[in-house]
Amino acid sequence: MALSADPLSAGPLSSGLLSSDPLWPRAGGWPAPEGEAVDLGLIGIPTWRTSLSPTNAGLTPAAVRAALRYYSEHFGGAPDAPFTVADWGDVIDPDADERAAIASVAAVRARLLVALGGDNAATVPAALGTWGARIGTAGLVTVDAHHDLRDGVSNGSPVRRLIEAGLDGSRVVQIGISDFANSAEYARRAKDFGVTVVHRDELHGRSMADVMTEALEVAGSAGGPIHVDLDVDACDRAVAPACPAAVPGGISAHELRVAAREAARHPLVESVDLTEVDASADAPDGRTVRLVALCVLEAAAGLRLREG
Template identity: 30%
Template sequence: MDKETFIQKAGSPLFTDRYYKKAASLLQEWNGIEEIKGTAVIGVPLSKPSISHSGACFTPATVRKLFHNYSTYAVETREDLQSSKLTDCGDVLMHATDIKESYRRIEQSIEKLIRENPSLHPIFIGGDHSITYSLVKGMSNAKAGTIGVIQFDAHHDLRNTEDGGPTNGTPFNRLLSDEVLQGAHLVQVGIRNYSNSEYYHQFALEKGIRISTMKDVQEKGILCVIEESLEYLQGKVDHIYISVDMDVLDQAYAPGCPALGPGGMTSRELLEAVYKVAQHDKVCGIDIVEIDPTIDFRDMTSRVAVHVMLEYLRGIDIS
């Protein structure tokens, strides 16, 4: 800031406190040349394949902006993330009209990034849930060994592609069909009533998918469900990927989800779950999807996403 004219860079915070380190300070822009070591943020702004109207393509920008609203300090455990490195790789450029081309760009970009930066640990900001197909496929192409997925979601996302092509309801069906992912390597947490059909629930069971419903979460507790899920995957896969569909949350906590509904998780349960999973040494990345900032209330849902990212980073840092 010019102290004589009091002119500062556009977009700078309106107020700063020298003793309050903001989470935005963690984001370090990648120069596109140096090797990326550690955790990185990558925006995947695609929402045209969504079954319902969605402005999830605007989420990466909204989430980055909200990093200015929070600190780096976790008071409950007296941990400060200030020393953590969070490289911002920018966003994958989507094609204006060709959805399949956008999927190809996502897969190719992620595969290349991971091959060239083997220690890269990505946090993907969607976008709708259809991007998970391309993200997992790109990671699978670049990494040796098998990938397992822990999916936080109200829905199975196993819909067929014949009735509407690849959409945000089909990513896990596509991953299974293309043998990128085995049914026994997929764990779904938070599946709830009146968000799925009998056909797709039976399909999930036949494929060997491990399902924990919201009733399981309520009766066992979220940490017990996560411990069981990790123990289940531990000996089956080489890498564990986390996919967070924000509609796993109750509508009271996620008004910006296109497919919001009652009976879901609390934000506290989701944060505890992500932190717990992130500590596992086989975790290789995470995506956060299905937020529409254009219908959100005071960015409530995007604010939860920021906390998911920070809890994930905190878990990774101590693992």
């Protein structure tokens, strides 16, 4: 597959048009790790080869890093305490060597790992690399329009693969599952596995913060580590045009940001991934990639609130 250019490469970031203000430091540009553990660790897992839809999702980690420069790290509700971030770079061809991708994730020394996909295949190394031998007590929350319980190895199979690897299905919660985006067989499979499903329609009368709180209680019921998969195609296609499988009527950008913050706030959440964005298919204003960048910052804000 030929990869197209970074959609932000022709914008103000590359042409040096962004303003420079020492009193308004920009987010991103975080250093590589230097041996000490940090609060938030960023890693790219640019999966794309097994996607069920044609995608250039392998471009997305770099595009998100560029988009972070549009924003600041300032969060008004954060406690006044030191906060460290490091960037572990990108895993090399995680589709070709998933074991190496898992090992790369396991090497990240951070209170919270944020993994940038790639398609949803990135969820498997992100979760397994974080959990390690603790998978028997681990929990998983997905914000996703799809069950991801397909057979085989693809971006449509990560939840099934994690359950078959030892994750207890009763500690899996799926938020945002949509009609006309799944099949009856996979809905039955979710039920058979004991997965808790929060349908898209259920979110209309409930706040995302409350839904995430309940989901994290279920996922963390055994006291083990929780991984949160934020599949951006849960969002309405109008706000996430770079997601091949996003449908009209999905959740709002604000709801996804709230989910990212609430996930990172929870003391058992050790890792979050952001997946299913093809940066080369984004709108000219880069809205999908910018949403992912803001979710990275929301995760940082949520982590800072743990002790706040």
